[in-house]
Amino acid sequence: MIIARAPYRLSFFGGGTDYPTWYRACGGSVLSTTIDKYCYVSVRHLPPFFSNRHRVVWSHVETVGAIAEILHPAVREGLRMLAFDDACGLEIHHQGDLPARAGMGSSSSFAVAMILALSAFQGRMVGRHELALAAIELEQERLREHVGSQDQVAAAYGGLNRIDFVPDGEIRVAPVTLAPERVQALERRLMLFFTGTSRLSSEVAAEVVANLHERESALRRMRAMVDEALALLAADSDLDAFGALLDEGWRLKRSLASRVANETVDEVYRRAQKAGALGGKLLGAGGSGFMVFYVPERRQPAVRRALENFLHVPFRFESEGGRVLHYGSRAPWLDAPELRRPLATRPARAPRPARREGEDETGVRVRSVGSRS
16 A cells, blocks of 8 residues: 655745746746645555455545546546556545645645655656646646646645746746744744635636736736745844735735635635734635634734634644655555456456446446545
8 A cells, every 4th residue: 555645735925926827928936835734645456356446535435447437537537647547456545634625725735645646556756846747737737727836836845935937837946945943933923714615716716817917917016025025034024024915915816806705705804904913815716715814923812713713723834745654565466367367357247236326327336425625
């Protein structure tokens, strides 16, 4: 069995300039960090004693006879991208510390962890940059998702980084080098709250992408804020200006599309500021999800009280990025030739019974066990 994990990220500045539609013409930069909340993916050979070929556990449990039948699009296309076939059965499990579709880059963290686990399953070591590019290819080219390129890089590399996107397609990652005390001071002043899962993130992202070149001045300012934020962090001065910069960045982000914010998000932001937050933002494309605030430590109890109806999520920065946690031994039945024969040469299975409750039209058994990643 292989177990891999990838962290979720907080994006501070520059979001929007990481869409290829924008940075291929104008370049882009983001400042982000990963945190100690993770997506986990395990992969193993499915023992040959079951009637189905593959088992995939995410927010559903899928048991299927072929990769083509897998409902989870990232799993199905990821297996195809990495040249897996049905010669050997697979069991893939996903677990996450945070809910999906909530602005934490969960789809990209899943893509990174899955590609890392599947590559290790094939006996291949994958470097961080190759891993990030493979996740970008999966999401943008194979799945045609409306996503930028920062989340995959953040999840693969880990840490507090400046990520630059060059018009020729090159992606450069520069770790932010600060005294540990300065990083810890920033970390202590950040508060993360969960406002609810977003179901419209892809639609919001599509609207943002469609409007990018109509928002040129806002995006250029958002990119410039990366340099300003880094200068603030590097200076020996009060960090509170970082919070004020977050507030400006949030107002610019709201201008990118009509559905980036809504009444609930605006009310949460207003209450947090009234209680002492100097700035903050909704993470991800928009709609709802996680919000991060910069709050001086003396004001944090007041902000917790003001947002008592929402879940406060303590966190720490992390710097490991995607990694393999466990690389298990070879499944013993793989050395038995009669159990490694292609599926077509095995004895025919009994006919599938009539469709039952809980199965779709293809006969795939689907059972909900949580929220989709």
